[in-house]
Amino acid sequence: MEPVLLDTDPGIDDAAAIAVAINDPHIDLQLITTVAGNVTVDKTTRNALNLVSFFKAGIPVAAGAEQPLIKPFEDAARIHGESGMGDYVFPKYDHKPIPQTAVEALYTTLKNSPVPMTLIPTGSYTNIALLLAEHPDVKPKIKRIIAMGGALHGGNMTSAAEFNVFTDPEAAEIMYQSGLPIVMVGLDVTMKALLTDETLAQLGQMGPAGVMLQKLFTHYYQGHEGGIPVHDVNTLAYLLHPEFYTTHPYWIDIQLNGPAVGATIADIRGAYHGEKTNANVCETIDAPAFNAWFLREVAQMQT
Ligand code: BDR
Ligand code: CA
Secondary structure (H helix, E strand, C coil): CEEEEEEECCCHHHHHHHHHHHHCCCEEEEEEEECCCCCCHHHHHHHHHHHHHHCCCCCCEECCCCCCCCCCCCCCHHHHCCCCCCCCCCCCCCCCCCCCCHHHHHHHHHHHCCCCEEEEECCCCHHHHHHHHHCHHHHHHEEEEEEECCCCCCCCCCCCCCHHHHHCHHHHHHHHCCCCCEEEECHHHHCCCEECHHHHHHHCCCHHHHHHHHHHHHHHHCCCCCCEECCCHHHHHHHHCHHHEEEEEECEEECCCCCCCCCEEECCCCCCCCCCCCEEEEEEECHHHHHHHHHHHHHCCCC
């Protein structure tokens, strides 16, 4: 089993990623940490707790950064709904975050782990940047980071920037400059791995988890055309099925100001950094294989 830490801002596609990470038998999910992003951190934390309760999983949830390192916080409630979960309403669960902050919990979990762990951020990278800045001694315990965010070309927040990196560009820069092995799972693949109408219809036949995800995605559909992007789920698909993707190593810099703030600049020609690279960037995806895999994941979810 792969020991995994998930840092997230649920968010509809984050909810699906959490559901996969909790239920897949090959993943040993040890901790969920939350960050402000799609909605405020009190809401992303509540949503993470609700998902853990929904699946009757005993995964600890630690609340993280309320705002980016420097930039003012801007949410994405217009896409994910006021609560972050569309109009889906979970039962009232009495479930609280652990007393440690996200950074403290990440640090102690990593330090106490006998083996290096995979860190998967599906929100902005504020908690990760704070962890690396405050506890650089933790680096040998991070096997790799599989991060949703960025794009080789274009953006979904501005014409140049993807939402997670746009939300906290300084944190992204710290993460990409850390020297840790990073897989960038960006819009180049997540906007091609669209859930089809057929997949959406099949979810509703797959028990309580499928019904919950179908309701969430139906809300998400309202902002999208031609299929539903489930960006964050791609991090777990990459973890479990890297063969769905092709990747290429590049050096990634983050644009920290101006109209392209939050852009991930890949040194595609090696004109600036030469042979040096700091990330393996996902470039293509086998979308039919992704859809089929996602349905298999949901079919085996237990509530
Ligand atoms: C990313 O932005 C968020 O709204 C999604 O949850 C995903 O992590 C996609 O750009
Ligand atoms: Ca997210």
